Amino acid sequence: MKVKVNGKEVNIDENMTILSLLRWKGVDPSLVVVEHNYEIPEREKWGSVFLKENDNIEIVKFIGGG
Amino acid sequence: MGIMIDKNDILRYSRQIILKEIGYEGQEKLLNSKVLVVGTGGLGSPALYYLAASGVGTLGIADFDLVGISNLQRQSLHFTEDLGRKKVDSAGEKLKKVNPGVKIIKYPYRIDADNIEEIVQQYDVVVDAVDNFPARYLISDCCYFKRKPLIEGAVLGFEGILMTIIPGKSPCYRCLYPMPPKDGVIPTCSDSGILGAVAGVIGSLQALETIKVLLGIGQTLSGRILTFDGLSLNFREIDWKRRPTCPLCGENPVIKELVQYDIKCRLKAVD
Numbered sequence: 064m065k066v067k068v069n070g071k072e073v074n075i076d077e078n079m080t081i082l083s084l085l086r087w088k089g090v091d092p093s094l095v096v097v098e099h100n101y102e103i104p105e106r107e108k109w110g111s112v113f114l115k116e117n118d119n120i121e122i123v124k125f126i127g128g129g
Numbered sequence: 130m131g132i133m134i135d136k137n138d139i140l141r142y143s144r145q146i147i148l149k150e151i152g153y154e155g156q157e158k159l160l161n162s163k164v165l166v167v168g169t170g171g172l173g174s175p176a177l178y179y180l181a182a183s184g185v186g187t188l189g190i191a192d193f194d195l196v197g198i199s200n201l202q203r204q205s206l207h208f209t210e211d212l213g214r215k216k217v218d219s220a221g222e223k224l225k226k227v228n229p230g231v232k233i234i235k236y237p238y239r240i241d242a243d244n245i246e247e248i249v250q251q252y253d254v255v256v257d258a259v260d261n262f263p264a265r266y267l268i269s270d271c272c273y274f275k276r277k278p279l280i281e282g283a284v285l286g287f288e289g290i291l292m293t294i295i296p297g298k299s300p301c302y303r304c305l306y307p308m309p310p311k312d313g314v315i316p317t318c319s320d321s322g323i324l325g326a327v328a329g330v331i332g333s334l335q336a337l338e339t340i341k342v343l344l345g346i347g348q349t350l351s352g353r354i355l356t357f358d359g360l361s362l363n364f365r366e367i368d369w370k371r372r373p374t375c376p377l378c379g380e381n382p383v384i385k386e387l388v389q390y391d392i393k394c395r396l397k398a399v400d
Contacts, residue, residue, distance in 0.1 A: 069365065098367060124285075
């Protein structure tokens with residue numbers, strides 16, 4: 064199914080959670096926050112939020128340098 | 130209103146007074162504005178330069194650090210001859226040369242939970258240009274408690290992020306990052322590197338957002354997050370809502386006073 068990740072359409076398997084999407088993309092979950100359909104779910108729930116067709120996901124890195 | 134435009138300054142500011150969004154009225158607002166910039170490094174240097182040049186009347190500059198040689202590839206207010214000087218002195222001197230009319234107030238010590246409130250409350254807008262998460266949480270919490278607009282910018286590697294946070298109106302820093310990253314996972318600029326021009330992009334945008342907030346013009350970034358990837362040259366805008374469970378501005382806040390975090394970065398700093 065198709066979802067949008069950081070503005071780009073990607074094809075992912077059914078039954079993917081936010082957490083498995085991050086793993087699939089090779090993103091370390093401790094280094095990012097995730098916005099799912101314009102809401103920011105608690106980090107603890109990432110493993111139980113299943114993605115649906117046309118969902119919008121934004122993966123935002125922790126950036127703190129200056 | 131306090132300070133009026135001096136006859137001699139009309140020419141100095143003519144290129145922005147001519148902008149219909151600014152005009153004489155906007156210029157006088159800038160001359161009577163007070164902005165605090167915390168950090169005079171890669172972000173603070175360009176932000177301060179443009180704020181001073183535009184005629185923001187009072188600039189508070191906070192930095193406890195001294196100028197080091199590894200700073201010079203990105204921290205554009207500091208020159209080779211400044212090595213070893215306090216950054217606030219080096220930065221203050223350059224800003225005075227750019228615009229002698231600007232009043233500079235220096236805070237040459239570490240901003241902490243005990244001193245930040247007294248400083249922040251004297252300013253109209255705060256620019257976060259620090260290089261670490263403990264200071265970012267301290268500044269953002271304090272700006273929320275004191276109801277001060279906060280222009281939040283950060284960089285790492287070729288990437289940057291920008292947020293304009295208006296307390297009570299826009300989401301806050303903790304709506305995005307509710308709690309600091311875990312100890313030992315986050316790299317710093319000294320570990321991971323940063324290219325000066327990348328900091329220049331975000332620092333300049335911080336100055337622009339500050340001026341827009343001061344003058345109430347245009348559409349600020351509040352409610353959106355801007356991310357920048359310098360390597361692919363992409364700007365992205367992410368719509369961003371208040372988080373009902375936000376520990377600071379949510380329905381049941383748990384952060385009710387300033388918190389001094391001690392977060393350790395992934396590697397030891399090399400400079």
